[in-house]
Amino acid sequence: xxxxxxxxxxxxxxxxxxxxxxxxxxxxxxxxxxxxxxxxxxxxxxxxxxxxxxxxxxxxxxxxxxxxxxxxxxxxxxxxxxxxxxxxxxxxxxxxxxxxxxxxxxxxxxxxxxxxxxxxxxxxxxxxxxxxxxxxxxxxxxxxxxxxxxxxxxxxxxxxxxxxxxxxxxxxxxxxxxxxxxxxxxxxxxxxxxxxxxxxxxxxxxxxxxxxxxxxxxxxxxxxxxxxxxxxxxxxxxxxxxxxxxxxxxxxxxxxxxxxxxx
Amino acid sequence: xxxxxxxxxxxxxxxxxxxxxxxxxxxxxxxxxxxxxxxxxxxxxxxxxxxxxxxxxxxxxxxxxxxxxxxxxxxxxxxxxxxxxxxxxxxxxxxxxxxxxxxxxxxxxxxxxxxxxxxxxxxxxxxxxxxxxxxxxxxxxxxxxxxxxxxxxxxxxxxxxxxxxxxxxxxxxxxxxxxxxxxxxxxxxxxxxxxxxxxxxxxxxxxxxxxxxxxxxxxxxxxxxxxxxxxxxxxxxxxxxxxxxxxxxxxxxxxxxxxxxxx
DNA sequence: CAGCATCGTTCCATTAGTAAAACGACAGTT
DNA sequence: AACTGTCGTTTTACTAATGGAACGATGCTG
Numbered sequence: 001x002x003x004x005x006x007x008x009x010x011x012x013x014x015x016x017x018x019x020x021x022x023x024x025x026x027x028x029x030x031x032x033x034x035x036x037x038x039x040x041x042x043x044x045x046x047x048x049x050x051x052x053x054x055x056x057x058x059x060x061x062x063x064x065x066x067x068x069x070x071x072x073x074x075x076x077x078x079x080x081x082x083x084x085x086x087x088x089x090x091x092x093x094x095x096x097x098x099x100x101x102x103x104x105x106x107x108x109x110x111x112x113x114x115x116x117x118x119x120x121x122x123x124x125x126x127x128x129x130x131x132x133x134x135x136x137x138x139x140x141x142x143x144x145x146x147x148x149x150x151x152x153x154x155x156x157x158x159x160x161x162x163x164x165x166x167x168x169x170x171x172x173x174x175x176x177x178x179x180x181x182x183x184x185x186x187x188x189x190x191x192x193x194x195x196x197x198x199x200x201x202x203x204x205x206x207x208x209x210x211x212x213x214x215x216x217x218x219x220x221x222x223x224x225x226x227x228x229x230x231x232x233x234x235x236x237x238x239x240x241x242x243x244x245x246x247x248x249x250x251x252x253x254x255x256x257x258x259x260x261x262x263x
Numbered sequence: 264x265x266x267x268x269x270x271x272x273x274x275x276x277x278x279x280x281x282x283x284x285x286x287x288x289x290x291x292x293x294x295x296x297x298x299x300x301x302x303x304x305x306x307x308x309x310x311x312x313x314x315x316x317x318x319x320x321x322x323x324x325x326x327x328x329x330x331x332x333x334x335x336x337x338x339x340x341x342x343x344x345x346x347x348x349x350x351x352x353x354x355x356x357x358x359x360x361x362x363x364x365x366x367x368x369x370x371x372x373x374x375x376x377x378x379x380x381x382x383x384x385x386x387x388x389x390x391x392x393x394x395x396x397x398x399x400x401x402x403x404x405x406x407x408x409x410x411x412x413x414x415x416x417x418x419x420x421x422x423x424x425x426x427x428x429x430x431x432x433x434x435x436x437x438x439x440x441x442x443x444x445x446x447x448x449x450x451x452x453x454x455x456x457x458x459x460x461x462x463x464x465x466x467x468x469x470x471x472x473x474x475x476x477x478x479x480x481x482x483x484x485x486x487x488x489x490x491x492x493x494x495x496x497x498x499x500x501x502x503x504x505x506x507x508x509x510x511x512x513x514x515x516x517x518x519x520x521x522x523x524x525x526x
Numbered sequence: 527c528a529g530c531a532t533c534g535t536t537c538c539a540t541t542a543g544t545a546a547a548a549c550g551a552c553a554g555t556t
Numbered sequence: 557a558a559c560t561g562t563c564g565t566t567t568t569a570c571t572a573a574t575g576g577a578a579c580g581a582t583g584c585t586g
Binding site: 012013014015016017018019020021024025027028032051052053055056057059060061062073074075076077078079080081082083084085086087088114116117121123137138139140141219 | 273275276277278279280281282283284287288290291295314315316318319320322323324325330336337338339340341342343344345346347348349350351377379380384386400401402403404
């Protein structure tokens with residue numbers, strides 16, 4: 001976060017707010033607590049400012065400080081926003097019964113995710129009833145380029161849009177099948193568009209298969225994606241491109257139809 | 264939010280951050296979208312500042328603006344924080360199987376909540392399998408003074424602590440049984456301490472019965488509360504003070520014992 | 527179709543939040 | 557025990573964020 005030049009993008013950004021939120025987004029991925037100096041180093045901010053930001057976050061219960069008075073952890077105020085947001089998503093409400101039925105029909109774990117920048121965020125899930133089931137939680141984030149649900153959310157993007165989204169950022173490789181260039185991703189997207197759905201060949205995790213389809217809103221744009229997942233041993237290639245894909249596509253279009261009525 | 268005097272409490276508060284977070288906490292309770300002028304009025308902030316705060320929140324996906332470019336709604340960035348927070352609570356992990364068993368044993372909806380200022384926040388829930396079940400979601404907030412789970416979380420507070428917490432704020436009345444003064448609340452707390460648990464006589468919602476017990480951490484302090492709830496028709500007074508209260512107390516102390524081992 | 531009101535956005539002088547230096551306290555090291 | 561480094565906290569000169577005025581656009585109202 002070196003002093004960025006004044007562009008049309010950040011001209012009206014309030015630094016204090018952005019930095020305070022930046023502290024919150026440090027947490028996650030195993031990092032459950034930070035000390036003030038750690039935060040200062042991570043964000044390259046002056047110690048004195050981190051001190052004041054933390055006081056503010058603490059006073060509003062967005063962070064709490066441990067008994068040692070040194071380590072800060074996330075606070076309960078975050079729960080308000082997160083779940084208010086979920087409640088505000090008509091989409092999730094609508095999708096809930098459809099996803100549940102999809103799970104029951106296929107016997108596999110079903111999920112819905114939306115896109116946030118270059119990540120997808122799980123907003124709903126129904127784990128398979130079998131002993132080995134999907135363990136992703138609501139709120140889990142995965143990179144768009146490495147997941148078929150991610151690809152579904154950028155289903156209809158043009159070349160300029162795609163370049164604006166991914167810019168020059170490198171594509172992290174998760175498995176040998178992960179696309180590592182924008183061109184490779186575009187090639188996959190072209191196939192997806194023809195089919196109208198996508199089947200995972202271990203782009204993100206080896207040994208896990210998935211089928212995903214896009215969800216449209218009333219205006220026709222892609223607003224989310226759904227999928228079903230299972231370990232490879234539980235599904236065969238035949239079914240994936242047959243009855244299984246039909247079930248996923250049918251569920252996706254049912255959610256889309258409901259959303260179209262809402263507006 | 265009239266210009267507060269400089270006290271030891273707010274001396275190091277960063278206004279921009281506090282106000283930005285203030286915008287986020289406007290959402291909730293049915294208010295799913297706001298325009299910039301609405302926010303400015305609600306927080307009595309200058310229009311120009313609200314404009315910049317919204318730009319900042321929007322750039323970080325904490326809010327999103329609708330198609331009409333006027334209405335702002337919550338954004339997906341909030342999900343990250345909310346679920347990171349839940350994941351950071353060892354308590355929830357530990358409680359999960361115990362609450363599930365409590366639900367299955369009693370046939371009623373079981374919940375766990377923690378306290379945030381004068382509110383309790385639901386952090387875990389297992390709805391009863393019956394058709395009419397508890398509909399509170401994780402993240403739901405209720406006032407401490409009007410709920411038995413709330414009373415359990417202030418179980419061991421002394422008089423000064425209680426007065427510091429509630430100050431001169433009025434006690435909202437939800438049912439005829441809701442305590443409306445600090446003294447009335449103290450009287451109920453005294454009974455709670457003797458019993459070690461609490462039974463709802465419709466303090467918060469008429470027609471709904473509940474039994475709650477406090478959860479302690481290794482240090483012995485109250486860190487959460489659990490309860491079971493059902494519509495009155497589903498449970499009888501006898502069972503509430505008998506087998507039912509035993510089940511809740513046993514579950515609470517089991518969670519407490521697990522927490523003690525952790526540290 | 528004026529007239530008025532309110533919107534989003536921009537500009538700029540001024541104030542208010544900040545960065546740096548400094549303090550006292552503590553922990554580890556020589 | 558003195559030294560060195562780092563911590564949380566406080567103070568203050570100064571820079572940068574701010575609030576008010578103002579602009580053009582839009583949407584009512586009579």
